[in-house]
Amino acid sequence: MSDLLHMTLASAMTEADLARFLVLSSLLFAVGLCGFLTRRNLIVMFLCTELMFQAAVIAFVAFGRWHWDFSGQVFVIFILTIAAAEAALALALVVLLHRRRNTLDADTWTELHE
Amino acid sequence: MNIVELLIPELILLAGSVACAIVGVSTRRSMRDALPAVAIAALGAAIAWTLCCGDTLAEAAPMPALSKWVTVVGCGLGMLLVLLNAGTADRDYEAAVAAGRTKFDPLRTTRGEFYVFMLLSIGGLLLAAKARDLIWLFLALELTSLPTYVMVAMSRREQRAQEASMKYFFLGAMSAAMFLYGFALLYGATGTVELAAMHEVFTAQQGDVGMIALVGMLLAILGIAFKLAAVPMHLYAADVYEGAASSVTAFLGFVPKAAGAIAVMGLLWTMGMHADGWLLPPMVEVMLWVMAVLTMTLGNVAALLQSSAKRMLGWSSVAHSGYILIGVIAGPDHGGWAAVLVYLLGYGLSNTGAFAALAALRRGGNEVESLEDLSGLAERHRGAAWTLAISSGSLLGFPPLLGFWGKLLLFIAGVSSGHIVLVVIAGLNSAISAAYYLKLVALPLMGASTARSREVEPLSVQWPRIAGLIAAAAVILLPIGLPAIAACAAAVLVN
Numbered sequence: 001m002s003d004l005l006h007m008t009l010a011s012a013m014t015e016a017d018l019a020r021f022l023v024l025s026s027l028l029f030a031v032g033l034c035g036f037l038t039r040r041n042l043i044v045m046f047l048c049t050e051l052m053f054q055a056a057v058i059a060f061v062a063f064g065r066w067h068w069d070f071s072g073q074v075f076v077i078f079i080l081t082i083a084a085a086e087a088a089l090a091l092a093l094v095v096l097l098h099r100r101r102n103t104l105d106a107d108t109w110t111e112l113h114e
Numbered sequence: 115m116n117i118v119e120l121l122i123p124e125l126i127l128l129a130g131s132v133a134c135a136i137v138g139v140s141t142r143r144s145m146r147d148a149l150p151a152v153a154i155a156a157l158g159a160a161i162a163w164t165l166c167c168g169d170t171l172a173e174a175a176p177m178p179a180l181s182k183w184v185t186v187v188g189c190g191l192g193m194l195l196v197l198l199n200a201g202t203a204d205r206d207y208e209a210a211v212a213a214g215r216t217k218f219d220p221l222r223t224t225r226g227e228f229y230v231f232m233l234l235s236i237g238g239l240l241l242a243a244k245a246r247d248l249i250w251l252f253l254a255l256e257l258t259s260l261p262t263y264v265m266v267a268m269s270r271r272e273q274r275a276q277e278a279s280m281k282y283f284f285l286g287a288m289s290a291a292m293f294l295y296g297f298a299l300l301y302g303a304t305g306t307v308e309l310a311a312m313h314e315v316f317t318a319q320q321g322d323v324g325m326i327a328l329v330g331m332l333l334a335i336l337g338i339a340f341k342l343a344a345v346p347m348h349l350y351a352a353d354v355y356e357g358a359a360s361s362v363t364a365f366l367g368f369v370p371k372a373a374g375a376i377a378v379m380g381l382l383w384t385m386g387m388h389a390d391g392w393l394l395p396p397m398v399e400v401m402l403w404v405m406a407v408l409t410m411t412l413g414n415v416a417a418l419l420q421s422s423a424k425r426m427l428g429w430s431s432v433a434h435s436g437y438i439l440i441g442v443i444a445g446p447d448h449g450g451w452a453a454v455l456v457y458l459l460g461y462g463l464s465n466t467g468a469f470a471a472l473a474a475l476r477r478g479g480n481e482v483e484s485l486e487d488l489s490g491l492a493e494r495h496r497g498a499a500w501t502l503a504i505s506s507g508s509l510l511g512f513p514p515l516l517g518f519w520g521k522l523l524l525f526i527a528g529v530s531s532g533h534i535v536l537v538v539i540a541g542l543n544s545a546i547s548a549a550y551y552l553k554l555v556a557l558p559l560m561g562a563s564t565a566r567s568r569e570v571e572p573l574s575v576q577w578p579r580i581a582g583l584i585a586a587a588a589v590i591l592l593p594i595g596l597p598a599i600a601a602c603a604a605a606v607l608v609n
Binding site for chain 2: 022025049053055064066067069071072082086090106111112
């Protein structure tokens with residue numbers, strides 16, 4: 001039974017399916033990268049890096065399903081953990097910066113420059 | 115070998131960091147003053163265990179002996195960096211407690227955490243050298259970087275430190291996402307996260323690795339370039355290195371950079387190692403080549419234009435990443451990677467020495483930063499002046515200092531792997547770098563005192579000065595053992 005299930009699931013993903021997942025994930029990555037480069041609000045910039053992380057997550061899950069290999073999904077669990085740690089750090093930093101300047105605009109921080 | 119045994123050095127560092135966290139909130143001042151000793155003891159124990167019992171560490175990793183080298187060098191330099199950072203965090207608060215102006219409050223102190231972060235970050239470096247799969251490598255790189263973001267923010271009370279931390283963190287998070295996406299594509303192309311299995315897949319493809327794997331490798335290298343501070347991910351370097359306290363800057367200049375270099379080598383190994391020798395896919399090689407040239411040229415030219423010694427050293431550390439990339443391109447076959455390991459040792463010591471000289475001095479309660487502050491330093495602060503001069507000489511690659519031998523090995527590896535143009539460009543860059551490094555040698559030793567430099571005072575804490583002197587002594591003395599060091603580094607890469 002489990003073999004049959006395995007076969008059914010394994011054959012359910014076609015190359016076109018994989019391509020759809022990859023297009024979604026690369027779009028997400030591109031949106032995140034563009035947002036990171038163009039937006040100046042610290043929280044929005046952080047959310048953009050999160051989008052990029054999630055793009056990688058989708059790619060890992062899709063590839064894991066494609067190869068019928070679970071290490072892609074295992075990887076995702078670790079990525080989520082790291083993303084949570086980074087979120088904690090980001091929010092702590094944002095609170096610290098907001099207390100100092102009362103704004104979340106990255107462009108107000110220009111003491112260090114050439 | 116069982117995995118716990120494999121990780122004993124890291125577990126020792128973890129135990130050390132827990133001990134630091136506990137000792138740091140002790141209400142007894144003598145206990146808190148022992149914090150650097152606790153951290154150094156943990157690093158020493160990790161080295162001792164590796165030397166005594168760590169013979170077959172990480173046998174499934176691409177380069178089994180690499181982790182031994184990285185543990186000894188990383189923890190050894192880590193001891194110096196801990197010594198250099200002793201008294202960085204909470205210095206004013208501790209002074210106020212000592213003078214009886216305020217009572218010690220465990221909730222207000224951050225001193226213990228500071229050592230915790232250093233030990234964890236060094237632990238990340240050790241783990242990167244042992245990585246046998248992409249998950250491990252990703253976690254190791256993040257473990258190296260996450261603590262450094264906090265260290266930058268808490269190293270100084272000034273807003274500049276917080277600005278530096280913000281820039282460092284946001285670019286760091288972006289670059290992490292980038293190499294993670296690269297890892298995802300590498301996984302997709304090979305169907306495995308294990309480096310050894312990936313290597314088999316790529317070898318079976320006989321050089322034609324396919325578009326997905328190539329793009330994945332390029333993205334991964336671009337993302338990790340952030341840790342190396344290599345072009346195009348170098349933009350943060352000067353700002354962050356200036357904004358953080360000098361002692362923390364020394365840490366940033368070595369630990370993440372070494373982890374990045376090792377991670378790049380581990381990844382390239384999967385794709386470039388063939389039965390008949392080292393051959394990278396042309397696209398990857400071209401990108402590394404362009405990165406190397408841009409990194410060293412931009413770093414050196416920008417350093418030339420600085421009037422702040424700290425920014426100058428920051429940009430110069432960008433340039434050094436360019437030199438390191440020469441060795442990475444040359445590959446394991448022509449002694450390139452062995453040269454990278456020796457170079458990292460020399461660069462780490464010299465960089466630590468140079469920043470230690472800056473960290474050991476104060477001017478009106480602020481850090482010594484501009485070149486003007488350093489002019490004629492030898493008249494009053496002989497130790498710091500000589501430390502700075504020797505370290506800068508070594509960074510320049512002045513014979514017979516350690517930096518020279520590292521650079522020589524890199525250039526030899528570059529030539530023997532056929533990258534003569536690259537080595538010529540690197541030689542020209544060394545000539546450019548002489549212009550500003552010699553300023554750092556000549557100004558403290560022979561410059562005339564200025565009104566600013568007369569106000570420079572030694573720091574109340576002795577440790578940074580001692581760390582600087584040790585680094586300078588090592589830079590002078592280690593070339594005596596160079597054949598042995600180079601042989602060790604070469605042996606690391608034999609499978």
